[in-house]
Amino acid sequence: EAQVTQNPRYLITVTGKKLTVTCSQNMNHEYMSWYRQDPGLGLRQIYYSMNVEVTDKGDVPEGYKVSRKEKRNFPLILESPSPNQTSLYFCASSFRPRYEQYFGPGTRLTVT
Amino acid sequence: AQKITQTQPGMFVQEKEAVTLDCTYDTSDPSYGLFWYKQPSSGEMIFLIYQGSYDQQNATEGRYSLNFQKARKSANLVISASQLGDSAMYFCAMRSNAGNNRKLIWGLGTSLAVNP
Numbered sequence: 001e002a003q004v005t006q007n008p009r010y011l012i013t014v015t016g017k018k019l020t021v022t023c024s025q026n027m028n029h030e031y032m033s034w035y036r037q038d039p040g041l042g043l044r045q046i047y048y049s050m051n052v053e054v055t056d057k058g059d060v061p062e063g064y065k066v067s068r069k070e071k072r073n074f075p076l077i078l079e080s081p082s083p084n085q086t087s088l089y090f091c092a093s094s095f096r097p098r099y100e101q102y103f104g105p106g107t108r109l110t111v112t
Numbered sequence: 113a114q115k116i117t118q119t120q121p122g123m124f125v126q127e128k129e130a131v132t133l134d135c136t137y138d139t140s141d142p143s144y145g146l147f148w149y150k151q152p153s154s155g156e157m158i159f160l161i162y163q164g165s166y167d168q169q170n171a172t173e174g175r176y177s178l179n180f181q182k183a184r185k186s187a188n189l190v191i192s193a194s195q196l197g198d199s200a201m202y203f204c205a206m207r208s209n210a211g212n213n214r215k216l217i218w219g220l221g222t223s224l225a226v227n228p
Binding site: 031033035040042043044045048058059088090092094100101102103104105106108 | 147149155156157158159162203205214215216218219220221
C-alpha cells in the first residue's frame with residue numbers, strides 16, 4: 001500500500017530533550033516536506049527536500065533540523081525542544097514538486 | 113505575497129444536499145496549482161482535488177468538483193450529495209510553480225458539519 005508513515009504518532013517530552021520524528025514513504029517520491037499545524041495559523045512549512053542530500057528551509061525552520069540520506073526517509077530533528085514547538089506535525093511527499101502531496105498521519109507533539 | 117483566504121469558518125449542510133466551500137487566492141505567478149484537502153477529526157490530511165492554472169476545464173473527482181474562476185481568483189469546492197462522512201475540516205491550498213520550493217500555502221480551513 002502506497003503511504004507516508006510517521007513515528008511516533010504522539011509524543012510528550014520535556015524542554016531540552018532531543019527528539020526525532022521519523023518519516024518514510026514507499027512511493028519513490030523525490031519531494032518531501034515537513035509542516036506544522038497550529039490553531040489560527042494553519043499549516044506552515046518547516047523544511048523541504050527536493051531529493052537525496054538536497055534540503056532547504058521553509059517558513060519556520062528555527063529549532064529544527066532535517067536530513068535526507070535516503071530517498072524514502074526524511075526525519076525531523078528537534079535538538080532542544082521548547083514549549084512553542086508543541087504542535088501537530090505532518091510529513092508530506094510527492095513524485096515531483098508540482099504534483100499533489102501525500103501526507104503522513106501526523107505526529108502530535110507536546111513539549112512541557 | 114501569496115495568500116489563500118477561506119472566509120467561512122464553519123458551514124452546515126443537510127445530508128444529500130450539495131455544498132460550496134469558498135476559496136480565494138492571491139498570486140502574481142502565472143503558473144500555479146490549487147488543491148483541496150480534507151482533514152477529518154482523526155487528523156490525517158486527505159488530498160481531494162487539484163486544479164492547474166492553465167487547465168481549461170474545471171476539475172472533478174467523484175462527488176467533488178472545483179469551480180475555478182481565474183479572473184476572480186477563486187477556486188471553490190463543490191461537494192454534491194453530502195454524506196455524514198463528509199463532516200471534517202476542508203483546506204484550500206496553493207502551490208506556485210516558480211522556483212525550486214513547491215511548498216503549499218494554506219488557508220485556515222472551513223469546518224463542515226453534515227446534518228442527518
